[in-house]
Amino acid sequence: MSSSEHTPHPVSLTMGRSLLALLALALWFAVYRQLEPFSRLLSYDLLGLSPESRGGAALQFFLYDTPKVLMLLALIVYGVGIIRSFFTPEKTRAILAGKSEAVGNVLAALLGIVTPFCSCSAVPLFIGFVTAGVPLGVTFSFLISAPMVNEIALVLLYGLLGWKVAALYLGTGLMVAIVAGWVIGRLGMEQHIESWVMEIRTSAEETGPEQLIPWEERFRAGREAVVEIVGKVWIYVIAGIAVGAGIHGYVPEGALAAIMGKGAWWSVPVAVLIGVPMYSNAAGIVPVVHALLEKGAALGTVLAFMMSVIALSLPEMVILRKVLRPTLIAVFVGVVASGIILVGYLFNFII
Amino acid sequence: MDIKVLGPGCAKCSEAEKIMVAAVKEAGIAANIEKISDFQQIAKLGVFSTPAVVIDGQIKCVGKVPSKVEALIWLKG
Numbered sequence: 001m002s003s004s005e006h007t008p009h010p011v012s013l014t015m016g017r018s019l020l021a022l023l024a025l026a027l028w029f030a031v032y033r034q035l036e037p038f039s040r041l042l043s044y045d046l047l048g049l050s051p052e053s054r055g056g057a058a059l060q061f062f063l064y065d066t067p068k069v070l071m072l073l074a075l076i077v078y079g080v081g082i083i084r085s086f087f088t089p090e091k092t093r094a095i096l097a098g099k100s101e102a103v104g105n106v107l108a109a110l111l112g113i114v115t116p117f118c119s120c121s122a123v124p125l126f127i128g129f130v131t132a133g134v135p136l137g138v139t140f141s142f143l144i145s146a147p148m149v150n151e152i153a154l155v156l157l158y159g160l161l162g163w164k165v166a167a168l169y170l171g172t173g174l175m176v177a178i179v180a181g182w183v184i185g186r187l188g189m190e191q192h193i194e195s196w197v198m199e200i201r202t203s204a205e206e207t208g209p210e211q212l213i214p215w216e217e218r219f220r221a222g223r224e225a226v227v228e229i230v231g232k233v234w235i236y237v238i239a240g241i242a243v244g245a246g247i248h249g250y251v252p253e254g255a256l257a258a259i260m261g262k263g264a265w266w267s268v269p270v271a272v273l274i275g276v277p278m279y280s281n282a283a284g285i286v287p288v289v290h291a292l293l294e295k296g297a298a299l300g301t302v303l304a305f306m307m308s309v310i311a312l313s314l315p316e317m318v319i320l321r322k323v324l325r326p327t328l329i330a331v332f333v334g335v336v337a338s339g340i341i342l343v344g345y346l347f348n349f350i351i
Numbered sequence: 352m353d354i355k356v357l358g359p360g361c362a363k364c365s366e367a368e369k370i371m372v373a374a375v376k377e378a379g380i381a382a383n384i385e386k387i388s389d390f391q392q393i394a395k396l397g398v399f400s401t402p403a404v405v406i407d408g409q410i411k412c413v414g415k416v417p418s419k420v421e422a423l424i425w426l427k428g
Contacts, residue, residue: 089400089414116414121401123359123390128399200394319359322390 032071039064058249065241065287069159070234073283074226076155081225084116085218089125096134096142101185104138109177112145122316126323130193131200137185144336145177148311152233156286161293168347169303176307176339183335192328236284244291257296267301268344272337275308282310300347307340352382352426357393358402364388367402367416374422382426 039060043049049056092115096108117125122143129139149170158166190198260267289302317329324332356371358364368386375382387393396405400414404425411417411425 093399117400121359121361121399121414124393124399124401127390127394131394196391197394200391 028071028075032068035068035071036064054249056249058245061248062241062245065160065244066238069156069237069241069287070230072155072159073152073233073237074230076151077229078222078226080114080151081222082218083114084225085213085221087111087115089115089117089121089128092142093129093132093134096129096138097132099134099138101135101137102182104135105141105178105181105185108134108138108141108181109145109149109174112142112177113149113151115142115146117146123319123322126320127197127200130197135185136190136193137181137183139181140184140332141177141181144180144311145174147316148177148307149173150282150310152229153282153286153306153310156283157289160286160290165299165303169307172303172343172346173307173311176311176336176343180335180339184331187331189328189331192325192331194323194325197323233281233283236281237287240284240287244287247288247291247295251291251295260292260297260301262298262300262348264301267298268304268348269341271301271305271344272308272341275305276312276333276337277314278309279313279315280309282306285309298348299351300344300349303347304340304344307343308337311340312336352380353407354382354384355387355396355405356384356402357387357396357398357405359390359393360388361401363416364402367404370417370419370422371404374419374426377419378423378426380426 040051042063043056043060044051047059049059051057051060092111095111096104099107126139126143129142130136154166154170157169258264260271285306289306292302293299312333317333320329320332354371354375356364356368358367364386368384371384375384387396393399393401393403396403396410398405398410398413402416403413404411404417404422406425412421417425
């Protein structure tokens with residue numbers, strides 16, 4: 001990056017910036033903590049709705065959750081945007097190229113979280129990894145983890161359901177990516193990659209010298225991520241919360257226990273079957289998940305549904321078909337879906 | 352000058368193309384801008400994160416939309 005417009009800043013200016021950042025963070029917390037009382041004030045005192053009424057409860061839920069989720073989202077996307085400026089697909093490839101399978105699967109799943117990756121470059125990335133000597137199973141660990149362990153889903157689960165659920169999602173999402181990638185590697189499916197892919201030879205060392213990115217640039221990456229991602233998903237967040245608020249206010253407590261509760265053993269595979277072809281943004285699905293849980297759906301079932309919606313999608317399969325033969329796509333979907341179903345049962349069993 | 356914008360056709364890729372077109376116009380140089388969306392060709396150029404810009408066979412940027420300032424520097428340099 002040629003950044004001739006950036007001159008090194010004197011220390012005092014850097015200090016000033018840090019101070020400003022801290023102040024902004026403090027302000028963020030102050031506002032965040034007032035959201036709940038404010039939503040109550042607005043719906044119960046100013047609008048005169050009763051907390052016991054359905055409409056009142058639904059409105060207060062909506063007025064509280066919307067700003068809360070959007071604020072959490074902006075903060076985390078900013079942070080992740082800065083973290084991602086330290087990683088590039090080229091660097092990730094260089095790290096993974098020399099690794100043995102088991103270690104490679106773990107690393108690939110972890111790097112899948114922090115490497116900037118847009119689903120439309122799944123195919124070039126696949127080619128770049130496989131042709132540079134990253135094992136097929138390790139490549140899959142990356143491709144599974146990148147969409148599945150999603151920072152938006154993580155922050156929403158934390159905001160709406162608490163850190164335990166968020167941690168469970170993070171841990172099991174990584175597990176599925178690691179194990180599914182490892183299994184695919186064990187199956188020796190290399191001949192199911194389209195033959196033209198293997199004719200391309202690339203090496204992991206081809207990338208140019210590492211450039212030093214100034215902090216300025218990293219902060220800018222964070223800001224850009226917020227504008228881009230929050231600008232894109234806010235509408236889904238609001239729609240999701242509105243649906244959630246409707247369920248919160250109008251669906252009776254425990255109504256879903258019979259069909260989505262722990263007792264219904266078949267609900268986990270059914271949830272995954274419904275979720276696989278669906279594609280929704282994590283931002284839209286979590287508020288619905290939150291509401292379903294409140295009404296008696298089992299955590300494992302709901303998490304399995306969410307994971308299958310964000311990790312596997314029809315458009316992605318269509319795009320991957322360009323480099324993978326149908327058998328390998330079927331194996332990929334089958335292995336990941338099985339992993340998600342196991343996670344669903346595990347949660348329902350433990351909790 | 353031969354400019355290639357590489358990308359399968361997502362929003363970011365067409366934005367990268369737009370910026371290159373605008374930069375060429377501003378620099379006032381004769382250049383041929385080509386959009387490549389075929390994965391096979393992209394891979395052969397040695398690029399695996401898109402959007403990417405290749406000028407006269409040299410990879411200028413990968414995995415991000417360039418800014419117009421950057422683009423102008425490549426064109427003049």
